[in-house]
Amino acid sequence: MEVDRVHLQPAGHRPRAERVIDGRPWHDPILDQACDAVRERYLRVAVSALWETRTDPELRSLRVEYLAKAAVGWSKGIEALLAHDPHNPDLHLWLGRTLIEEAWQIRPAARSRSQQAGGYQAFTKALHEARIPLKTAAELFHDDPVPWESMQWLALGLETDADDKTELWKQASSRWPTLYGAHVARVISLSPQWGGVAEEMFDFARVAMSMSSREDPRAALMPLAYFEYFVQERSGIIKGSSSWFSGSEIRDVEAAARGWHEGPRPHPRTIEAHNLFGAAFHLADARRPARNHLLRTQGRPASLPWTYIGGNVVDQYAKACKHLNLMDG
Numbered sequence: 001m002e003v004d005r006v007h008l009q010p011a012g013h014r015p016r017a018e019r020v021i022d023g024r025p026w027h028d029p030i031l032d033q034a035c036d037a038v039r040e041r042y043l044r045v046a047v048s049a050l051w052e053t054r055t056d057p058e059l060r061s062l063r064v065e066y067l068a069k070a071a072v073g074w075s076k077g078i079e080a081l082l083a084h085d086p087h088n089p090d091l092h093l094w095l096g097r098t099l100i101e102e103a104w105q106i107r108p109a110a111r112s113r114s115q116q117a118g119g120y121q122a123f124t125k126a127l128h129e130a131r132i133p134l135k136t137a138a139e140l141f142h143d144d145p146v147p148w149e150s151m152q153w154l155a156l157g158l159e160t161d162a163d164d165k166t167e168l169w170k171q172a173s174s175r176w177p178t179l180y181g182a183h184v185a186r187v188i189s190l191s192p193q194w195g196g197v198a199e200e201m202f203d204f205a206r207v208a209m210s211m212s213s214r215e216d217p218r219a220a221l222m223p224l225a226y227f228e229y230f231v232q233e234r235s236g237i238i239k240g241s242s243s244w245f246s247g248s249e250i251r252d253v254e255a256a257a258r259g260w261h262e263g264p265r266p267h268p269r270t271i272e273a274h275n276l277f278g279a280a281f282h283l284a285d286a287r288r289p290a291r292n293h294l295l296r297t298q299g300r301p302a303s304l305p306w307t308y309i310g311g312n313v314v315d316q317y318a319k320a321c322k323h324l325n326l327m328d329g
Helices: 029-039 044-051 057-070 075-084 089-105 117-140 146-158 162-175 180-189 198-210 217-233 247-258 270-283 287-295 303-309 313-323
Strands: none
Touching: 029 044, 029 057, 044 057, 044 089, 057 089, 057 146, 057 180, 075 089, 089 117, 089 146, 117 146, 146 162, 146 180, 162 180, 180 198, 180 217, 198 217, 217 247, 217 270, 217 303, 247 270, 247 287, 270 287, 270 303, 270 313, 287 313, 303 313
């Protein structure tokens, strides 16, 4: 849904997000154009957008994730490009991540495998198909951490053992220790919702945050960890904003937010981080920091955190913005 950005009004007026830009939590005009092209089935535009990122893993991680989402249903088109350029690591990476996104699209909602065995069988089969192109991408471009980040989502869906998930994390982090996307995958892999232990998940988020520079958005791993925790540990008892964050929990988020400043050259994942902080403060009824962070999302919601709240991402984001007088009702 292509729409206008947040408009900052003159003094005395309230800022407004008049419309929402769905599914594009970034400031990257090239990625905007490439996603548009992919949805129109001009796939070669994406190849150029990925080639440009070979020296910037953070940007590469962002672009391949969202170009894969844009290409869902059209992985055969990427395979056709690979047939003409079989040694291109960008194409193998894009294909592998697209196959993962296609698989997650068909994952059954119910957790009971006995009830939906056929659905899970199709889901896991689709995930297995992503393994070869991702491993090929890693072999062709040995220093690239992004195939290993993508394989973390593969392992999550296949519910591999903890040692396998840890090894994939180590492979990604050894190549680019600050990679935001790999950290997000690791937090979720460690969460109780996916068979992990809450204490280990929070310890990981805190250690990563403590090692971050002031301009590193990994501070947002703290609200992410809380959202993952709430979904599993408080399922069925969350009934309104007051039941999300306790006083001590929101103080953890406040401390994380104080330690982060996006700086003059925002990180590719800055808008995603502002979404996480903004949603957390909104649910804690901390209006001022919620407004500050959601203003900086510039009308671009990220699926995390709004999917945790339930319902449609855009609807939840718009509801929060309206509640904070950032958007007309």
